[in-house]
Amino acid sequence: MPGTNLTRDEAETRSGHVSVASYDVHLDLTGDGETFGSTTTVVFASADRASTWLDLVAPEVSEVTVNGTALDPQTAFDGARVRLSGLAEQNEVRVMARCSYMTTGEGMHRFVDPADGQTYLYTQFEVPDARRVFAVFEQPDLKARFTFTVDAPESWLVVSNTQAAVEPSRDGVRCWQFEPTPPISSYVTAICAGPYHVVRSEYQGAHGTIPLAVYCRASLAEHLDADEILDVTRRGFAFFEDLFDHPYPFSAYDQVFVPEFNAGAMENAGCITYRDEYLFRSRVTDAAYERRAETILHEMAHMWFGDLVTMRWWNDLWLNESFATWASVLAQVEATRWRQAWTTFASAEKLWALRQDQLPTTHPISAEIRDLQDVEVNFDGITYAKGASVLKQLVAWVGRDAFVAGLRRYFRRHAWGNTTLRDLFDELEAESGRDLSAWEQEWLLTAGVNTLRPVLEVADNAGAPRYAYAAIDQEAASEHPTLRSHRVAIGLYDRGPHGLTRRESIEIDVTGSRTEVPHLVGLAAADLVLVNDEDLTFTKIRFDSTSLDTLERHIGDLGDSLARSLAWTGLTDMLRDAELPARRFVALVLSGVGRESDLSVVQTLLAQGRVAVETYSDPAGRDVLRRRWATALSTLAHEAEPGSDHQLALVRAWSAATSAPEDLEEISGMLDGSAHIPGLVLDRDLRWHLLQRLAIRGRADDTDIAAALAQDRTSAGERQADLARAARPTSQAKQEAWDAIMEPGKLTNAAMEATLAGFAPPEQVDVLRAFAQQYFDAVMSVWRERTFHTAERIITGLFPRVVVSQEVVDQARSDADRPDTPWPVRRMLLEGAADVERALRAQACDAAG
Numbered sequence: 001m002p003g004t005n006l007t008r009d010e011a012e013t014r015s016g017h018v019s020v021a022s023y024d025v026h027l028d029l030t031g032d033g034e035t036f037g038s039t040t041t042v043v044f045a046s047a048d049r050a051s052t053w054l055d056l057v058a059p060e061v062s063e064v065t066v067n068g069t070a071l072d073p074q075t076a077f078d079g080a081r082v083r084l085s086g087l088a089e090q091n092e093v094r095v096m097a098r099c100s101y102m103t104t105g106e107g108m109h110r111f112v113d114p115a116d117g118q119t120y121l122y123t124q125f126e127v128p129d130a131r132r133v134f135a136v137f138e139q140p141d142l143k144a145r146f147t148f149t150v151d152a153p154e155s156w157l158v159v160s161n162t163q164a165a166v167e168p169s170r171d172g173v174r175c176w177q178f179e180p181t182p183p184i185s186s187y188v189t190a191i192c193a194g195p196y197h198v199v200r201s202e203y204q205g206a207h208g209t210i211p212l213a214v215y216c217r218a219s220l221a222e223h224l225d226a227d228e229i230l231d232v233t234r235r236g237f238a239f240f241e242d243l244f245d246h247p248y249p250f251s252a253y254d255q256v257f258v259p260e261f262n263a264g265a266m267e268n269a270g271c272i273t274y275r276d277e278y279l280f281r282s283r284v285t286d287a288a289y290e291r292r293a294e295t296i297l298h299e300m301a302h303m304w305f306g307d308l309v310t311m312r313w314w315n316d317l318w319l320n321e322s323f324a325t326w327a328s329v330l331a332q333v334e335a336t337r338w339r340q341a342w343t344t345f346a347s348a349e350k351l352w353a354l355r356q357d358q359l360p361t362t363h364p365i366s367a368e369i370r371d372l373q374d375v376e377v378n379f380d381g382i383t384y385a386k387g388a389s390v391l392k393q394l395v396a397w398v399g400r401d402a403f404v405a406g407l408r409r410y411f412r413r414h415a416w417g418n419t420t421l422r423d424l425f426d427e428l429e430a431e432s433g434r435d436l437s438a439w440e441q442e443w444l445l446t447a448g449v450n451t452l453r454p455v456l457e458v459a460d461n462a463g464a465p466r467y468a469y470a471a472i473d474q475e476a477a478s479e480h481p482t483l484r485s486h487r488v489a490i491g492l493y494d495r496g497p498h499g500l501t502r503r504e505s506i507e508i509d510v511t512g513s514r515t516e517v518p519h520l521v522g523l524a525a526a527d528l529v530l531v532n533d534e535d536l537t538f539t540k541i542r543f544d545s546t547s548l549d550t551l552e553r554h555i556g557d558l559g560d561s562l563a564r565s566l567a568w569t570g571l572t573d574m575l576r577d578a579e580l581p582a583r584r585f586v587a588l589v590l591s592g593v594g595r596e597s598d599l600s601v602v603q604t605l606l607a608q609g610r611v612a613v614e615t616y617s618d619p620a621g622r623d624v625l626r627r628r629w630a631t632a633l634s635t636l637a638h639e640a641e642p643g644s645d646h647q648l649a650l651v652r653a654w655s656a657a658t659s660a661p662e663d664l665e666e667i668s669g670m671l672d673g674s675a676h677i678p679g680l681v682l683d684r685d686l687r688w689h690l691l692q693r694l695a696i697r698g699r700a701d702d703t704d705i706a707a708a709l710a711q712d713r714t715s716a717g718e719r720q721a722d723l724a725r726a727a728r729p730t731s732q733a734k735q736e737a738w739d740a741i742m743e744p745g746k747l748t749n750a751a752m753e754a755t756l757a758g759f760a761p762p763e764q765v766d767v768l769r770a771f772a773q774q775y776f777d778a779v780m781s782v783w784r785e786r787t788f789h790t791a792e793r794i795i796t797g798l799f800p801r802v803v804v805s806q807e808v809v810d811q812a813r814s815d816a817d818r819p820d821t822p823w824p825v826r827r828m829l830l831e832g833a834a835d836v837e838r839a840l841r842a843q844a845c846d847a848a849g
């Protein structure tokens with residue numbers, strides 16, 4: 001990707017010279033499927049008339065006019081930038097270009113629906129891809145008013161950031177004239193166009209009425225549960241308008257479910273895009289509805305924090321994302337039916353954050369972002385999950401009332417502007433009276449996670465054991481030695497007639513390497529001591545031997561869902577750190593998962609159990625463990641309550657785990673109707689899941705996959721078939737998948753995602769071993785030839801993680817260390833190596849223990 005980078009220094013220099021008033025962007029979407037017409041007129045001031053440039057990535061520029069004078073496009077345009085010279089104090093520049101439709105989900109994505117042959121378009125601009133659609137000063141602090149005009153086929157709807165006036169159609173073409181936006185950054189502008197299905201509604205709130213609309217492809221209309229989506233939307237508006245004490249800043253709220261989307265969703269101002277896998281065509285568990293609601297509320301929070309007030313540069317991306325994540329979980333807990341959302345947060349987001357924070361490539365939350373490459377690789381577990389954990393802590397630190405009051409001042413003071421973290425801290429410090437600089441130094445400017453470990457001495461006085469000494473030890477990894485200040489609760493849990501229940505919780509401040517806890521001395525020893533009870537801080541936790549023993553026997557008796565989730569996260573972390581052998585972890589999961597009520601925790605545990613069996617267990621004992629895992633899951637799946645979410649989750653896990661001939665017979669029978677599990681509905685996606693499991697085991701071939709696809713001629717069906725084909729266990733099937741992935745332009749981003757997802761099941765390590773060297777040979781050409789998202793997806797997705805060996809670790813490290821390896825590639829290789837090295841250590845632990 002040469003030539004398309006932008007450094008922070010360049011951006012700062014440009015915003016020193018330039019202030020933009022407006023863009024008029026005219027797009028002609030009526031032509032062929034390769035390119036579209038794009039004409040931009042930008043009005044801006046140049047204080048010193050210094051030459052500058054517009055960003056534009058396009059195959060062809062036919063006109064560049066500066067204040068009425070034509071420049072030669074051949075010399076002004078280099079493929080990524082349009083050089084502007086001859087500037088006055090006030091300027092009007094016009095650029096005419098042909099831009100490319102993309103199939104990678106970056107810029108203007110074009111998709112043809114196999115269900116009905118209809119074409120759909122949408123844009124995705126974060127971080128630097130508005131320039132693939134129009135000429136633009138592409139940096140967040142050059143806000144401007146955008147006026148979009150779009151010519152489109154008459155049968156289409158066009159959606160953008162504002163409302164449109166539509167002209168009568170002429171010669172089959174309709175012109176959509178959108179109102180000017182308020183001052184916004186280019187990365188949150190958007191255009192969606194196509195024969196979208198729409199459901200319209202409105203929200204009546206304290207500050208007036210907001211028009212609402214939900215869009216999806218025509219072929220998905222039957223799966224659009226607009227009532228549920230709009231219900232979450234209205235609850236969100238009521239909650240946020242009150243919390244932020246600021247009206248919704250845009251004129252309408254359109255939510256567009258789009259195909260082949262790379263992320264979960266995007267917070268375009270007033271025009272949210274979501275991956276349309278969020279419209280459920282088959283039965284999913286309530287965890288999926290919970291996750292979707294979190295996403296809806298996350299994007300909505302960005303309308304204020306991100307779109308109304310915007311980071312000056314990408315180094316504050318973490319704050320943007322962490323705020324939206326924190327605000328969305330808070331809204332879920334306080335305004336929707338998912339009152340347990342902090343439990344999900346503790347189980348899913350924190351595991352993600354912990355994993356990322358222990359990679360060799362971890363970084364401070366507030367990272368130095370030198371250029372666009374830096375920010376692209378930073379959409380990670382530090383930016384989203386650790387940042388949100390730490391922000392939750394900050395709220396506790398300054399107090400919720402002061403935090404909210406500071407936030408309200410921040411929105412009032414900086415509306416439509418750009419800010420840095422300091423601007424927010426100024427308001428929080430003013431409201432709370434607390435100096436946040438020490439907190440910032442500990443939590444935002446240093447990387448790495450601490451471990452809190454209880455140190456307990458028990459004196460047994462005539463059969464009544466009591467604590468004689470109690471302390472919390474704090475540790476840090478040698479590469480990131482910072483010890484921090486933690487507000488921590490310590491929960492004491494006892495076994496009794498109502499299970500494992502909390503007797504007492506003590507809050508203390510932990511600082512330095514050892515903090516004594518005199519409050520505990522003299523108290524009766526507990527069956528379980530849970531450090532970080534209530535999840536107040538971001539830390540790894542460990543258990544004393546009594547507590548570990550209690551968990552191994554009775555974790556299912558722990559009644560409180562947040563406490564259970566914290567315990568599971570601690571145990572998973574011990575597995576990953578080679579402190580708990582895989583087979584003991586698997587036994588723990590099997591003892592607890594059947595009694596776990598929280599679906600998101602159930603699904604996390606089933607996934608972690610599978611990793612423990614397939615990756616972290618001693619290879620010499622793996623077949624025995626596999627059988628134990630599969631047999632136990634079979635029992636759980638067949639005994640689960642008919643029709644329940646648990647049943648669905650367990651059947652999926654069991655069918656993925658088993659290789660027993662009688663089980664595979666049963667699964668085949670479920671597909672042909674000769675076997676069934678009471679209460680289980682075999683809808684399309686469950687059928688695909690089962691067929692893919694058979695394909696992995698060599699029990700379903702091309703013909704079976706083609707037959708299944710004939711029953712499901714949809715884009716989702718095609719992707720399921722891609723996954724199934726790539727998952728077949730033969731060298732030939734792997735080579736076909738490999739060749740398709742490696743040929744530029746062969747697969748769309750969604751087909752790529754599915755093929756990668758099927759390519760490397762851990763059970764197939766013998767056939768996959770041959771591809772490890774091919775991978776290392778191909779990395780640099782993938783990086784050079786593909787756009788960022790595609791390159792990242794391939795380099796991360798094909799890393800030979802299932803080939804757990806020192807050779808893979810050594811080769812990845814030596815390739816990463818070559819002087820010509822670009823930083824993002826180096827990062828991906830080092831992260832792959834760290835995963836494999838962790839698996840090697842865990843396997844050794846399992847073999848020894």
Ligand SMILES: [Zn+2]
Nearest residue numbers: 298302321324
């Ligand atoms: Zn976000």
